[in-house]
Amino acid sequence: MTTMEAVVCRKLGDPTQPISDGGAEKAIVVEKNHPIPELGSPTSVRVRVKATSLNYANYLQILGKYQEKPPLPFIPGSDYSGTVDAVGPAVSKFKVGDSVCSFAALGSFAQFIVADQKELFGVPEGCDLVAAGALPVAFGTSHVALVHRANLSSGQVLLVLGAAGGVGLAAIQIGKVVGAIVCLICRGAEKVEYLKHLGIDHVVDSSSENVIQSVKDFLKSRKLKGVDVLYDPVEGKLTKEAMKVLSWGANILVIGFASGEAPVIPANIALVKNWTVHGLYWGSYKIHQPGVLEESLKELLSWVARGLISIRISHAYRLPEANLAFSAIKDRKVTGKVMLVLDDERSARSKL
Numbered sequence: 001m002t003t004m005e006a007v008v009c010r011k012l013g014d015p016t017q018p019i020s021d022g023g024a025e026k027a028i029v030v031e032k033n034h035p036i037p038e039l040g041s042p043t044s045v046r047v048r049v050k051a052t053s054l055n056y057a058n059y060l061q062i063l064g065k066y067q068e069k070p071p072l073p074f075i076p077g078s079d080y081s082g083t084v085d086a087v088g089p090a091v092s093k094f095k096v097g098d099s100v101c102s103f104a105a106l107g108s109f110a111q112f113i114v115a116d117q118k119e120l121f122g123v124p125e126g127c128d129l130v131a132a133g134a135l136p137v138a139f140g141t142s143h144v145a146l147v148h149r150a151n152l153s154s155g156q157v158l159l160v161l162g163a164a165g166g167v168g169l170a171a172i173q174i175g176k177v178v179g180a181i182v183c184l185i186c187r188g189a190e191k192v193e194y195l196k197h198l199g200i201d202h203v204v205d206s207s208s209e210n211v212i213q214s215v216k217d218f219l220k221s222r223k224l225k226g227v228d229v230l231y232d233p234v235e236g237k238l239t240k241e242a243m244k245v246l247s248w249g250a251n252i253l254v255i256g257f258a259s260g261e262a263p264v265i266p267a268n269i270a271l272v273k274n275w276t277v278h279g280l281y282w283g284s285y286k287i288h289q290p291g292v293l294e295e296s297l298k299e300l301l302s303w304v305a306r307g308l309i310s311i312r313i314s315h316a317y318r319l320p321e322a323n324l325a326f327s328a329i330k331d332r333k334v335t336g337k338v339m340l341v342l343d344d345e346r347s348a349r350s351k352l
């Protein structure tokens with residue numbers, strides 16, 4: 001039998017615990033002899049994974065705190081890049097060796113994954129393959145939210161919370177591409193220093209500044225009325241504070257709850273100020289409006305190839321170090337994306 005290395009979640013729990021081959025008591029283990037997935041339908045494609053990204057949702061899913069709860073055991077992982085390893089007899093879009101990226105509900109923390117050809121995107125010339133594995137969820141979410149839902153436009157003021165994280169860093173770059181005035185909030189001097197270099201209009205350090213006073217002072221200095229679009233993957237206390245600087249007619253993008261608290265946006269204030277509150281669950285577009293996701297990813301890949309956006313890899317680990325990758329997310333050490341990067345040949349197909 002042909003086998004591969006894969007991270008497997010066998011029971012719900014903390015994925016930051018040290019992992020080893022086969023340890024039954026751990027939430028995640030690394031299986032060295034997991035069966036390589038077979039091609040299913042005639043249009044299926046098997047991809048040899050080069051890189052797969054960690055998203056906060058992957059962490060929540062293993063903890064058992066995510067909205068989608070797959071049956072155990074499962075291979076975690078959503079967005080990935082790699083090269084085509086095998087194709088079904090009716091595949092017309094790709095051939096063996098092509099560079100591709102995609103996202104799945106599960107299964108990318110492994111050396112191989114199978115997808116239908118319509119779910120794969122060709123990675124254009126000039127676009128780094130590891131970077132392409134970090135693109136779909138983080139940049140896709142921020143792009144659909146800002147461009148498709150909030151219609152963010154040139155000259156509008158965008159405020160991004162949790163700005164150093166995966167979706168946050170994507171949001172500020174997309175904000176700059178569309179010509180918005182970008183303000184952001186992150187925590188700690190190291191993150192501030194990096195983010196200031198990106199040409200951001202106003203950077204606030206939540207660990208040392210009065211967040212709202214700082215944003216108010218900036219708006220006043222630029223004679224701006226308020227924030228037009230709030231991009232919020234954090235929620236909780238920070239959301240309540242941020243509502244004090246929103247303008248009449250603002251768009252609020254509810255993206256996630258990294259703080260652990262769901263937000264309370266008062267409907268009476270939303271009414272008086274004509275705010276629009278968008279709940280956005282990017283993954284569900286795959287079921288309800290797949291064309292929106294497709295157009296969005298094509299545009300993002302072209303932006304990467306043209307150098308309009310860049311994907312910062314904050315931490316990169318190998319598959320057996322997946323627990324360390326989750327620790328970086330849990331400990332809020334991340335500026336950009338955390339990746340699992342796979343060696344092409346070293347341990348693949350160990351039994352062939």
Ligand SMILES: NC(=O)c1ccc[n+]([C@@H]2O[C@H](COP(=O)([O-])OP(=O)(O)OC[C@H]3O[C@@H](n4cnc5c(N)ncnc54)[C@H](OP(=O)(O)O)[C@@H]3O)[C@@H](O)[C@H]2O)c1
Nearest residue numbers: 056162165166167186187233256257258259280281282332
């Ligand atoms: N709606 C969707 O379709 C969708 C898609 C992707 C992600 N999300 C959600 O968006 C959120 C962020 O995801 P991500 O992948 O960007 O995560 P991430 O890379 O870990 O970033 C999360 C950011 O939130 C900030 N944060 C504030 N309070 C925190 C706390 N108590 N614990 C951890 N982080 C905290 C951190 O920044 P500081 O330390 O600088 O404050 C961190 O940079 C998650 O809730 C995720 O589920 C939603």
